Amino acid sequence: MDDKFYNKLLSDLLELKNEIDETKNKKLDMELLERIIKRLHSFECEECKKYLKVINDQIAILKQKHNAINEKDIKEYNKMKNNVISHLQKEHKLVTKDYYIGIYMSLGITLGLIFGLSVFDNIALGLPIGLSIGLAIGTAKDEEAKKKGLVI
Numbered sequence: 374m375d376d377k378f379y380n381k382l383l384s385d386l387l388e389l390k391n392e393i394d395e396t397k398n399k400k401l402d403m404e405l406l407e408r409i410i411k412r413l414h415s416f417e418c419e420e421c422k423k424y425l426k427v428i429n430d431q432i433a434i435l436k437q438k439h440n441a442i443n444e445k446d447i448k449e450y451n452k453m454k455n456n457v458i459s460h461l462q463k464e465h466k467l468v469t470k471d472y473y474i475g476i477y478m479s480l481g482i483t484l485g486l487i488f489g490l491s492v493f494d495n496i497a498l499g500l501p502i503g504l505s506i507g508l509a510i511g512t513a514k515d516e517e518a519k520k521k522g523l524v525i
């Protein structure tokens with residue numbers, strides 16, 4: 374991706390960020406989009422290049438709508454954003470913030486329930502154990518990912 378296109382994209386994003394109100398900024402999570410753009414730019418990958426163009430188009434649409442951006446636009450935008458994120462996860466082994474906590478907490482709850490029932494014969498006992506183990510592993514994995522610079 375040539376730098377001219379990339380720099381233009383970043384400045385368009387900044388303009389859009391300044392033009393729309395705070396609620397919309399939050400809903401669109403502009404900070405995350407900026408990090409996504411930087412990640413996409415850092416890889417020599419055809420798909421990433423394609424996604425940068427898609428984001429570029431999306432920003433142009435949102436800029437045109439300005440403060441008339443509605444829920445449907447936000448939904449479209451989030452769908453696009455999730456597609457890009459799943460590409461970054463699958464192809465480039467990146468993770469989103471608190472990715473592992475989410476996974477290990479639900480794993481911990483499931484295992485806690487199973488062990489609570491089978492080993493202790495008491496769900497109330499297994500659940501907090503499963504939860505705290507899930508939380509501990511998830512936090513450690515998230516920290517590790519952060520250290521390795523793998524968090525989008």
Ligand SMILES: [Zn+2]
Pocket residue numbers: 416418419420421422460464465
């Ligand atoms: Zn890629």
